[in-house]
Amino acid sequence: LSNNTLIDLLATSRSTPGELIMCQEKLVQEAVDTLLDNGIRGQPMRDGHNKVYKSFSNVIEGKEGRFRETLLGKRVDYSGRSVIVVGPSLSLHQCGLPREIAIELFQTFVIRNLIRQNCASNIGIAKSKIREKELIVWEILQEVAQGHPILLNRAPTLHRLGIQAFQPILVEGRAICLHPLVCKGFNADFDGDQMAVHLPLSLEAQAEARLLMFSHMNLLSPAIWDPISVPTQDMLIGLYVLTIGNRRGICANKYNPSNCKNYPNQRVYNNNYKYTKEPYFYNSY
Incomplete structure (x- = not known):
């Protein structure tokens, strides 16, 4: 609108005062600045509902911008993400995997076993049994998850121990349970950290996870060969009291x-x- 007004004023420039043209040019420049970077001139411009206009720079920059959200952030299949909590009853090579995450990760394996055991005649019926959470589904899920390693990763992955393999143990709730002695390798703590879960599919990937990436096989730091699983904090207090x-x-x-x-x-x-x-x-x- 400001641009069209300026065009009309320039068309009749002989009878238009110069101050009016300069004011209209300033309005056009402010509109362009707001389109490119709202707030560059101080207070950001708002609409009639007191909502800040979204500029091109707001679309690009930030964690939810186009680059980091869409271009750099890649979504992969057979993966999940949740908050980690302590699992003191777990072994060093085990992790507690919520049932809701496990049924999504191992869904194709559960469907195949349902059809093999003649519990479902096709994929549609098998999926309906999974949605209804029948007892046979949890039994098959327990069998499938027991012999299939999973990978846990915490960003940023700065060294080799940032991603390790674990044996999943199905737990209730929505949080991933982790042994406290493996936290040092991930540089993780239990104040709200999140970790990603990945499922190795091929036999080669599963063999590599079992032979090289299990947490109980990575007890030394790969950089200085110091013990990486060292009791700290409340574990030391518990040992002292005992x-x-x-x-x-x-x-x-x-x-x-x-x-x-x-x-x-x-x-x-x-x-x-x-x-x-x-x-x-x-x-x-």
Whole structure:
């Protein structure tokens, strides 16, 4: 509209004041700036419903922009994503996989087994049984998932241990359960981190996951060969509490009052803190 008004004014420029043409040119320039980058002149322009206009730069930039959302972000089949929570009852090579995610990942395998076991005559009937969540579906899903490894990945994947293989254990809920000792390799914690699940399909991929990528086979850092599965935080506190009364442990607890004895190389300072020149050890045998 501003552009058409400016064209009409320029067509009758002999009888139009110059100040009016300059004001109209300024309005056209502001409209172009708003189209390219709304807010470059300060407050962004809004419509009649007080909603900010979306410019070309807003469509391109940001996490939900065209580049990062559509061009760089690729969606793949046989994958899922969920929040991770701690699974203290799991083994090091196991992870808790929610049933809702598992039935989507292994749906083709479940359909094939339903047809093989004559529980369904075609794919449509098998899918209807899955939608109705019949008991036979969960039994077949348990059998299929038990011998099929899955891959867990946490972005950003900065080194080799950023993606590891696990044996899935079906759990209730919607969160992925993870053993706390494998968190260091992923650089993950349980404050809302999300992890992606991928399903290896070919026999070669499954063999590689079993032989090279299982978490219990990657206990050392590939960079400096230090242990990557080290107990920290509440695990250390739990070990301390469990062994606080064990006087035959690997190392006697000198902070336990029951272990305070008169040792020959022991000195007592004025602040009543007992000092031992050399740590004393007990053999567990």
